[in-house]
Amino acid sequence: MNTATDQLGASRPANIFDNIDPLVVRLLIVMSITFSLLPPGFNWGNTAAQGSYVEGSLIFQMEFGSVFLIGAWLAWRNRGWSLRHVQHLNPPLIAIILYCLITILWSPYPVVTLKRSIQLIGLTLVGIAISPPIGGKQQLIRTMLGTLMTLMACSFVVALVLPRIGVDYELGGAWRGILMQKNALGAISGLCVVLWIKESLGTTFPRSICYFGILFSLFILVMAKSSTAILVAALGTGIYLLVRRRYLTGEFDGRKLTISVAVVILLGFHIFYVINGRLPEWSELFSPFTALFNKSTDLTGRTDIWRLVLLEVDRHPVFGIGYGAFWLGEGSPSQTIISALHWIPLQAHNGYLDILNELGIIGLVIMAGVFVFHIRNLIKLTRIDREEAAIHWAMLILILISNLSESEVFRGVLFQNIFFIYSSTAISARLTLHRMEQAELAKQSENTLPGAAS
Incomplete structure (x- = not known):
């Protein structure tokens, strides 16, 4: 442990339970990921995604209630670090949590809005508690990998x-294992491919174990029959390898990458406009990808939901209807969409659209600020520890992309939302530690200068 860590850690007297902290950190990560991926209430007879999130079952409340309580206890045990982390947390992240709480004032279901807001607060608190130095810099990623591999092994059996x-015969015999649906199993297997490739490039695990992990993850990925997950695995691996290697040199290589991608996209739009005299339509933008994976250009009916949700947005464009107060089944504000579609959706299948509907333009702007500040922190971390930053870059980009077709970010205790919040708090903590270390080194340098003693 470095000097800066020792200084703040000394504020809490040592005791025989100090060694328990790393174990509690692992426990919190395992519990968070497991509860977010398994059917709510461990009810394999009802695997409808997000079903009991609306119902608020007792078992569900006990699951994450225990996570939040243990996280609060760990944060209190290390309250010196916790307070410092809060002071250097992603400011828009705090802002969006506060705004979610404020929407209770006009939410048609204020109790639901309060519960959803408490979930965000609880996850952020846990993220603070498990951040470095209490949790190691690789602890989140490696504990997550171990947890996902265990879930896949159980699903295999x-x-x-x-x-x-474990098999969904209505979807061509696709495997879903012990998870809620085959897409969830495919998503975690695709993620494990990326994580095992990361480990294969290091020295922590023997190469034979890494190669077995990659092959097993690929096998589960194929059996889940999720074309989206295959794309995630390929894209995630490419992003990780690109950021990990210094293909783009210079102090501001992360900004160069962002600017280069933006320029290419804008140039493509410009060329299309010059040739056709108009901007491309949605189907034209996505047709190459949908053709590759044999999907329809309306994203399996998602655009129908989007059109209806946009009509709802027009009713409360600035402030939103209230956090978590729209998709509550029959008789809720989403009833008009249910009546139009003749089935019961529980999300817009677009996370940005759901935020716009529930939190309005104000909430969407704050959400954009969360991502911008997170990217800013990632650029800083890339200069400090490129290896660690690379996997967080890959996960962030995958989350931003998948949030276009699934609502996960800032939607309760779903896997991607949990990882994003934990990633944001961990990176903020790593930067805080780095600043403390640099300040300590500068102080030591001043003390060693000639004449300093006088």
């Missing part, structure tokens, strides 16, 4: 032994 639970 269940799919073979209990196919009525």
Whole structure:
């Protein structure tokens, strides 16, 4: 432990339970990920995504209630670090949590809005508690990898032994294992491919274990029959390898990458406009990708939902209807969409659109600020520790892309939202530690200068 860490850690007297902190950090990560991916209430008879998030089952409340309580205890045990982390947290992240609480004032379901806001507060508190130096800089990623591999191993057994639970025959015999649906199993297997490739380039695990992990993850990925997950695995691996290597040199290489991508996209729009005299339509933009994975250009009916949600946005464009107060089933504000579609959706299948609907333009702007500040922190971390930053870059870009077709970020205790909040708090903590270390080194340098003693 470095000098800066020792200084703040000394504010809490040492005791025989000090060694328990790393174990509690791992426990919190395992519990968070497991509860977010398994069917709510461990009810494999009802695997409808997000179903009990609306119902608020007792088992569900006990699951994440225990996570939040343990996280609060750990944060209090290390309150010196916790307070410092809060002071250097992503400011728009705090702002969006506060704004979610404020929407209670006009939400048609204020109790639901309060509960959803408490979930965000709880996840942020846990993220602060497990951040460095209490949690190691690689602890989040490696504990997540171990947890996901365990879930995949259990899914492998269940799919073979209990196919009525582990196999979805309505979707061509796709495996879903012990998870809620086959897309969830595909998503975590694709993510594990990326994580095992990361480990194969290091020295922590033997190469044989890494290669087995990659092959097993690929096998589960194929059996889940999720074309989106295959794209995630390929894209995530490419992003990680690109950021990890110094293909773009110079002090501001992260900004150069961002600017280069933006220029290419804008140039493509400009060329299309010059040739056709108009901007491209949605189907024209996505047709190459949808053709590659044999999907329709309306994203399996998602655009129908988007049109209806935009009509709802017009009713409360600035402030939103209230956080978490729209998709609550029959009889809720989403009833007009249910009546139009003749089935019950529980999200807009576009996270940005859901934020616009529930939090209005104000909430969407704050959300953009959260991502901008997170990217700013990632650029700083890239200069300090490129290896660690690379995997967080890959995850962020995948989250931003997947949030176009699924609502996950800032939507309760879903896996991507949990990881994003934990990633944001961990990176802020790493930068805080770096600043403290640099300040300590500068102080030591001043003390060693000739004449300093006088």
